[in-house]
Amino acid sequence: xxFRYLAIEARLVLRNSRFTVFTVVMPxxxxxxxxxxxxxNGATYPDGSPVAASLMxxxxxxxxxxxALSTGAQIAMxxxxxxxxxxxLTPMSGVTYMLTKGLLAMLMAFPTIALVSLxxxxxxxxxxxxxxxxLIFGLWLAAAPFxxxxxxxxxxxxxxxxxxxxxxxxxxxxxxxxxxxxxxxxPDWMQNIMKITPTYWLREVGxxxxxxxxxxxxxAAVLGGYAVLAGLLAxxxxxxxxxxx
Amino acid sequence: xxTTATVQAGTAVSLTGLHxxxxxxxxxxxxxxxxxxxxxxxxxxxNGAGKSTxxxxxLGLSRPDAGDVRIFGKTPREAVRAGVIGAMxxxxxxxxxxxxxxxxxxxxxxxxKPGRVAPTMATVGITDxxxxxCGKLSxxxxxxxxxxLAMVSDPxxxxxxxxxxxxxxxxxxxxxxxxxxxxxxxxxxxxxxxxLEEAEEYADRVVxxxxxxxxxxxxxxxxxxxxxxxxxxxxxxxxxxxxxxxxPGVTSLxxxxxxxxxxxxxxxxxxxxxxxRHPEAHDIEIAAVNLEDAFLAxxxxxxx
Numbered sequence: 001x002x003f004r005y006l007a008i009e010a011r012l013v014l015r016n017s018r019f020t021v022f023t024v025v026m027p028x029x030x031x032x033x034x035x036x037x038x039x040x041n042g043a044t045y046p047d048g049s050p051v052a053a054s055l056m057x058x059x060x061x062x063x064x065x066x067x068a069l070s071t072g073a074q075i076a077m078x079x080x081x082x083x084x085x086x087x088x089l090t091p092m093s094g095v096t097y098m099l100t101k102g103l104l105a106m107l108m109a110f111p112t113i114a115l116v117s118l119x120x121x122x123x124x125x126x127x128x129x130x131x132x133x134x135l136i137f138g139l140w141l142a143a144a145p146f147x148x149x150x151x152x153x154x155x156x157x158x159x160x161x162x163x164x165x166x167x168x169x170x171x172x173x174x175x176x177x178x179x180x181x182x183x184x185x186x187p188d189w190m191q192n193i194m195k196i197t198p199t200y201w202l203r204e205v206g207x208x209x210x211x212x213x214x215x216x217x218x219x220a221a222v223l224g225g226y227a228v229l230a231g232l233l234a235x236x237x238x239x240x241x242x243x244x245x
Numbered sequence: 246x247x248t249t250a251t252v253q254a255g256t257a258v259s260l261t262g263l264h265x266x267x268x269x270x271x272x273x274x275x276x277x278x279x280x281x282x283x284x285x286x287x288x289x290x291x292n293g294a295g296k297s298t299x300x301x302x303x304l305g306l307s308r309p310d311a312g313d314v315r316i317f318g319k320t321p322r323e324a325v326r327a328g329v330i331g332a333m334x335x336x337x338x339x340x341x342x343x344x345x346x347x348x349x350x351x352x353x354x355x356x357x358k359p360g361r362v363a364p365t366m367a368t369v370g371i372t373d374x375x376x377x378x379c380g381k382l383s384x385x386x387x388x389x390x391x392x393x394l395a396m397v398s399d400p401x402x403x404x405x406x407x408x409x410x411x412x413x414x415x416x417x418x419x420x421x422x423x424x425x426x427x428x429x430x431x432x433x434x435x436x437x438x439x440x441l442e443e444a445e446e447y448a449d450r451v452v453x454x455x456x457x458x459x460x461x462x463x464x465x466x467x468x469x470x471x472x473x474x475x476x477x478x479x480x481x482x483x484x485x486x487x488x489x490x491x492x493p494g495v496t497s498l499x500x501x502x503x504x505x506x507x508x509x510x511x512x513x514x515x516x517x518x519x520x521x522r523h524p525e526a527h528d529i530e531i532a533a534v535n536l537e538d539a540f541l542a543x544x545x546x547x548x549x
Contacts, residue, residue, distance in 0.1 A: 008354070009351075012342055012347065081338050081340070082338030083339070085334055088305075088325075091326045091355060091357070
């Protein structure tokens with residue numbers, strides 16, 4: 001792995017204002033707005049979990065999900081415009097390219113988690129050191145399946161379909177995953193739908209740091225399943241792609 | 246074409262029995278080609294002749310259905326890994342969001358040669374636009390950036406796929422000037438083009454492709470004469486078409502108001518006989534057929 005290459009790529013992603021607005025600024029602003037609306041005076045949801053901390057997890061999770069997904073999916077653009085052909089004339093292998101993109105997606109998922117957590121502290125979220133660690137590190141690890149999902153989309157999408165697919169998926173995963181409408185306040189039937197999405201479980205990973213009834217095992221299994229599935233689909237496409245070239 | 250010297254020097258490129266089909270289309274239909282180190286070779290042909298497909302297989306971007314590619318004795322992938330091939334690909338493939346410097350840095354760093362960024366930019370003349378985003382560059386500037394990408398690994402073999410498409414005349418000339426500096430250092434160049442003047446002016450050797458096959462291969466002069474010899478123009482009062490057609494070496498002719506245009510396979514024989522049989526002939530001009538005519542003759546309708 002070439003870390004200098006990784007660093008240049010990171011700079012390119014962070015400079016993209018579309019990326020910063022939708023995956024860093026928007027979740028942070030929404031968090032502050034929602035806190036102002038619902039999280040007064042140490043409010044809690046019916047299940048006992050604190051509102052402010054839950055909103056913080058939802059928005060940090062949403063931002064990191066979007067960051068990982070859209071960064072991985074950039075592969076489609078690089079393939080579509082022919083930049084990948086240029087890269088294939090360098091000593092870097094195709095597998096290393098994918099791994100670098102995956103690592104890049106993970107790196108890009110972190111800033112929004114850190115920023116929203118910092119805003120959480122300012123908004124009065126009180127957690128122990130171990131809880132903070134589990135929340136931040138857990139959310140960050142749970143972003144990995146979305147990096148893989150992004151890479152998979154990057155393998156199938158075209159330059160033109162890339163943006164609508166990524167934006168659409170972020171919206172669907174945000175809504176259905178209970179990141180915009182808290183899962184604690186929706187009817188049971190809707191909660192059951194939410195449980196199909198990987199984002200619901202991403203949020204559960206974060207919640208597990210402070211929730212009265214954490215469900216970390218199921219969350220890890222579902223997220224792992226999504227990661228494996230997306231990884232297999234991406235690998236399949238990669239193999240047929242290289243055979244075709 | 247192969248001389249003892251080039252054999253001793255080894256080969257830069259060796260293509261043997263190369264085939265590639267896309268469905269029913271035989272894009273490359275049996276190409277054999279050997280290029281010696283230091284040669285500047287033009288791969289000339291109309292659109293669809295198989296130039297880009299050949300270049301892609303040469304670079305390892307596409308796998309041949311049959312046949313073998315060797316670059317300095319290595320497979321394309323090995324050669325790429327060793328950094329001996331640099332290529333300028335056909336279409337604009339730069340990332341709009343990256344600056345010129347970043348673009349070149351990425352490729353240089355992946356080759357393990359980050360120190361080559363500055364000198365390459367200086368050679369190609371893009372140091373002044375290093376901080377600009379690629380999306381904001383003019384066509385000619387983009388072309389130079391892509392040329393820099395090909396050069397940055399300091400390759401022994403440079404492959405250019407239609408390098409000057411969409412360049413205006415002045416930029417095209419500049420481009421070939423910097424190309425010259427590169428080839429003067431004894432490196433090998435293969436460029437695909439459908440501009441005849443470029444092949445004529447810059448290549449030591451022209452390989453003419455048509456429908457996936459090599460139909461002519463030699464120096465510019467050789468390809469020209471292989472195609473259709475020379476044109477003899479003269480004013481020959483009172484001569485008839487039949488008389489002129491009977492001259493040795495004449496393959497076809499046009500006669501109007503005593504002005505004759507003879508296409509000759511052997512213009513020396515023709516001119517001797519002409520002066521002997523028609524002493525009144527005057528204003529005689531003999532010209533080599535230009536490559537464009539040769540090209541049209543060899544590639545037929547496809548060229549248009």
